[in-house]
Amino acid sequence: MAELKQMTLPVTGMTCANCVASVERNSKKVEGVADAVVNFASEKVTITYDPAVLKSAQPVIERIRRAGYDVVEAADEETLEDAEAAARAAEIRHQWTRLIVGAIFTVPLFLMSMARDFGLLGMWAHADWVNWLFLALATPVQFYVGWDYYVGSYKSLRNGSANMDVLVAMGSSVAYFYSFAVLVAQSVFNSMALGQHVYFETSAAIITLIVMGKLLEARAKGRTSEAIKKLMGLQAKTARVVRDGRELDIPIAEVVQGDVVIVRPGEKIPVDGVVVSGHSAVDESMITGESLPVEKGEGDRVTGATLNKQGLLKFEATRVGRETALAQIIRLVEQAQGSRAPIQRLVDRVAAYFVPAVIILALATFAVWLLSGADFVPALLRLIAVLVIACPCAMGLATPTSIMVGVGKGAEKGILFKNSAALEQAHKVTAVVLDKTGTITKGEPAVTDVMIGETGDGGRETNRSPVPRLPSEILHLAASAERGSEHPLGEAIVRAAQEQGLALSEPTNFEGIAGHGIRATVDGRDVLLGNLRLMQREGVHLNGLESRARTLQDQAKTAMWLAVDGQAGAIIGVADVIKDGSREAIAQMQRLGLTVVMITGDNETTARAIAQEVGIDRVFAEVAPGEKAQHVARLQGEGYVVAMVGDGINDAPALAQADVGIAIGTGTDVAIETADVTLMRGDLRSVAQAIRLSRATMGNIKQNLGWAFGYNVALIPIAAGILAPFAWAPDFLRQLHPILAAGAMAFSSISVVGNALRLRRVRI
Numbered sequence: 001m002a003e004l005k006q007m008t009l010p011v012t013g014m015t016c017a018n019c020v021a022s023v024e025r026n027s028k029k030v031e032g033v034a035d036a037v038v039n040f041a042s043e044k045v046t047i048t049y050d051p052a053v054l055k056s057a058q059p060v061i062e063r064i065r066r067a068g069y070d071v072v073e074a075a076d077e078e079t080l081e082d083a084e085a086a087a088r089a090a091e092i093r094h095q096w097t098r099l100i101v102g103a104i105f106t107v108p109l110f111l112m113s114m115a116r117d118f119g120l121l122g123m124w125a126h127a128d129w130v131n132w133l134f135l136a137l138a139t140p141v142q143f144y145v146g147w148d149y150y151v152g153s154y155k156s157l158r159n160g161s162a163n164m165d166v167l168v169a170m171g172s173s174v175a176y177f178y179s180f181a182v183l184v185a186q187s188v189f190n191s192m193a194l195g196q197h198v199y200f201e202t203s204a205a206i207i208t209l210i211v212m213g214k215l216l217e218a219r220a221k222g223r224t225s226e227a228i229k230k231l232m233g234l235q236a237k238t239a240r241v242v243r244d245g246r247e248l249d250i251p252i253a254e255v256v257q258g259d260v261v262i263v264r265p266g267e268k269i270p271v272d273g274v275v276v277s278g279h280s281a282v283d284e285s286m287i288t289g290e291s292l293p294v295e296k297g298e299g300d301r302v303t304g305a306t307l308n309k310q311g312l313l314k315f316e317a318t319r320v321g322r323e324t325a326l327a328q329i330i331r332l333v334e335q336a337q338g339s340r341a342p343i344q345r346l347v348d349r350v351a352a353y354f355v356p357a358v359i360i361l362a363l364a365t366f367a368v369w370l371l372s373g374a375d376f377v378p379a380l381l382r383l384i385a386v387l388v389i390a391c392p393c394a395m396g397l398a399t400p401t402s403i404m405v406g407v408g409k410g411a412e413k414g415i416l417f418k419n420s421a422a423l424e425q426a427h428k429v430t431a432v433v434l435d436k437t438g439t440i441t442k443g444e445p446a447v448t449d450v451m452i453g454e455t456g457d458g459g460r461e462t463n464r465s466p467v468p469r470l471p472s473e474i475l476h477l478a479a480s481a482e483r484g485s486e487h488p489l490g491e492a493i494v495r496a497a498q499e500q501g502l503a504l505s506e507p508t509n510f511e512g513i514a515g516h517g518i519r520a521t522v523d524g525r526d527v528l529l530g531n532l533r534l535m536q537r538e539g540v541h542l543n544g545l546e547s548r549a550r551t552l553q554d555q556a557k558t559a560m561w562l563a564v565d566g567q568a569g570a571i572i573g574v575a576d577v578i579k580d581g582s583r584e585a586i587a588q589m590q591r592l593g594l595t596v597v598m599i600t601g602d603n604e605t606t607a608r609a610i611a612q613e614v615g616i617d618r619v620f621a622e623v624a625p626g627e628k629a630q631h632v633a634r635l636q637g638e639g640y641v642v643a644m645v646g647d648g649i650n651d652a653p654a655l656a657q658a659d660v661g662i663a664i665g666t667g668t669d670v671a672i673e674t675a676d677v678t679l680m681r682g683d684l685r686s687v688a689q690a691i692r693l694s695r696a697t698m699g700n701i702k703q704n705l706g707w708a709f710g711y712n713v714a715l716i717p718i719a720a721g722i723l724a725p726f727a728w729a730p731d732f733l734r735q736l737h738p739i740l741a742a743g744a745m746a747f748s749s750i751s752v753v754g755n756a757l758r759l760r761r762v763r764i
Contacts, residue, residue, distance in 0.1 A: 017351030017396030068155025102208035171387035213746025227408025389741035398704035406697030414680035422676035426694035449573030453543030556609035585684035
């Protein structure tokens with residue numbers, strides 16, 4: 001079997017969770033399709049297929065259409081977005097038209113019917129023409145506004161299932177055709193056998209209220225995908241490139257790798273690349289969530305859709321089209337929003353039997369009330385109320401709407417969830433394992449201290465000039481000597497001198513002494529820079545610096561001894577420094593009730609010093625890269641649900657072993673293969689944000705499911721008349737009118753979507 005691939009198809013015409021099951025079931029029947037997952041909130045189906053068997057999407061599209069739904073098609077991916085937006089807009093316009101027509105006929109029908117019931121029509125109250133007028137007003141609503149429900153019912157039943165359309169069509173049709181039968185019996189046969197009251201206003205109001213609810217639901221569902229729309233809107237439309245010595249403005253789709261792109265201040269960077277000239281500060285908040293601009297110069301990477309704030313930049317395009325970081329992020333967010341959370345499985349099982357169960361319950365309600373001696377009309381109204389009040393839509397929307405909003409909010413903060421299962425699992429985490437290098441620390445050494453000796457000559461007479469006494473002079477000599485070295489500690493010293501603006505000299509007689517350090521001549525002076533063994537080997541007087549070296553080592557820092565003309569003049573402390581925000585981030589995790597563990601290959605002393613500095617109590621030290629996964633498993637064996645936080649590359653086995661793998665600080669190289677969560681910012685505080693977002697989203701889902709199930713469990717029995725024997729119950733609950741039932745059903749799913757949208761305002 002070839003490697004499986006995925007494609008996503010926008011589907012229209014789905015009305016409830018039963019439609020979701022129907023689309024999935026029919027899609028899976030196509031040869032070559034391994035799996036099909038529908039997101040009801042985004043109205044898309046994700047098809048996993050074998051490309052060796054399924055050569056195009058057409059067989060799937062045809063199968064979905066035969067099942068009674070439609071698929072939005074386009075010539076290519078770029079135009080698909082426009083086609084999909086056009087289809088959604090057309091659907092909303094269609095719903096608006098239905099609602100307007102429904103209101104035009106239903107409002108006067110309802111008002112006249114109520115006026116007659118309250119005796120306000122006077123002598124016309126029982127005139128034959130009044131009921132015929134009611135029929136004339138109700139018929140366009142029933143067969144124009146409600147036609148979609150008849151079509152949907154037919155297609156659903158043809159596929160061997162029953163959806164929300166069946167309930168609406170049955171409920172409204174019972175009211176309409178019973179009223180029509182009463183009218184014919186009275187006017188044609190002059191018979192009152194079926195009674196004298198008609199319920200045309202009930203059938204019309206049911207359809208119009210539900211259409212209004214579906215319209216509001218569609219508009220609210222559109223807001224759940226605003227995060228994706230914002231991401232797509234970040235893309236620049238054009239790029240200014242240099243070709244054949246000329247500057248050209250071209251569509252972004254025409255930029256190719258290797259193009260030199262020019263970006264002026266205030267313009268968006270169109271694609272990913274590497275700066276070849278210029279210097280500027282770039283606002284990357286739209287990608288990483290980081291609010292402070294990032295300095296960019298020659299050799300630095302820039303990311304498409306970020307904003308050039310100050311200077312002119314020229315860069316070479318390295319990633320274009322679908323390969324840019326933004327394109328990867330959009331794909332990742334779309335996949336996560338379209339995936340199915342494990343908590344959805346219960347809903348799927350219930351939805352499969354929900355509508356048939358409601359139909360059986362409605363018929364049983366009618367039969368029980370008739371057998372108990374109730375009149376035909378009250379029993380019939382209870383049947384209609386049961387059919388109309390049941391709402392499978394709310395159950396179908398409860399989970400995916402929250403997932404869409406939660407994943408989208410994460411993307412806005414630079415937190416990318418690989419799928420909805422990762423978003424769900426993160427709220428269960430009880431322990432967080434942090435890799436030290438590159439996660440807690442910056443991952444590169446930096447100068448932290450410059451300690452100068454007590455005396456410059458060790459008490460000995462010398463004809464040479466004294467050892468320098470100023471930190472800047474010390475750094476000048478050390479960095480000048482290290483200019484010829486590629487050792488990370490030497491590079492840290494050179495970088496520190498450059499940051500202070502020191503002018504470096506060119507060293508001569510440079511010699512690298514393996515395992516010890518270096519020797520060089522700088523400005524005519526003999527400079528030694530290295531460890532204590534180098535000083536001892538060369539017979540250098542230590543000038544009382546031994547205690548200071550031990551102090552640095554106790555702080556997990558490397559002590560670099562500097563000797564000038566045979567005398568130890570200073571010790572330079574070099575360490576992998578703590579990232580800004582690491583202490584705060586760890587404190588945030590601990591306030592969330594999480595056990596925080598540090599894992600590192602450093603020795604026990606160094607590891608303990610770093611852990612103490614950032615407030616971590618439990619440490620795994622001297623751990624080889626291949627052993628990190630074993631320590632994660634050890635914590636899992638202790639009963640912890642473990643999140644492993646690493647760089648997404650060296651920590652791949654541990655990330656895979658963890659219950660939730662979190663890759664941090666990956667920048668534009670989105671580490672989506674191993675990690676469950678990718679944090680675009682190199683900031684540990686995003687870990688606590690991801691946990692809080694997961695907890696908020698799962699809490700929101702549980703609220704939605706509680707409402708969706710609670711609504712149906714409570715109101716279906718009320719519609720069936722469970723409160724009828726109790727005198728304390730209000731009359732409208734003892735005999736729930738179908739119009740009230742329709743109103744409740746129409747707004748139940750809106751309340752679920754509205755609750756999901758609250759996640760957008762949650763502070764994480």
